[in-house]
Amino acid sequence: KYTRRFRYLLVDEFQDTNMAQLDVLKLMAGESRNVCAEGDDDQCIYSWRGAEVRNILHFDHFFPGGKEVRLEQNYRSVQMVLDAANAVIAKNPERKAKQMWTDRKGGPKVKVVACPNDEEEARFVAHEIQ
Known part of the structure; x- marks a missing residue:
């Protein structure tokens, strides 16, 4: 039906x-x-x-015979963020290769921050926003 x-x-x-x-x-x-x-x-x-x-x-x-279209252009993030994301996801061997890109160049360097728990993470984010 x-x-x-x-x-x-x-x-x-x-x-x-x-x-x-x-x-x-x-x-x-x-x-x-x-x-x-x-x-x-x-x-x-x-x-x-x-x-x-x-x-x-x-x-x-x-679903054989289908067509795959890769949407690699990102409209929200700056290239610095996408470069970091591309570097992380490229380490996964069980994925289809893609390279995200944007016309939005630059941006601040990406920070790696380790927080001991979720409350400290929330404090860190609030402080960064402030």
Whole structure:
């Protein structure tokens, strides 16, 4: 019924789907496989609730013939922040390669701060803002 009703499916934040959600999506897509999914394997933060980053990493296996479009330009951050992020995420061998960039050059150097607990971290952030 739903396969006939919904000819095209759009999934937002696909990196946060779990196996049950993937199974439902495959059933709903049926033979047409008309699925458009948005997501970023570097932003999978819900593994604690069952999210499987492998769902997005293997999207082409689940929905063969699809086209992958990488959105690497960032409009919010300055290049200094993106350079730091690129350096961190590049260390993950189980990800698809990408290089984030922006037209917003410069920015202050990124600081690495270790706080002993969440209260000290909050104090540090409040002090920086002040």
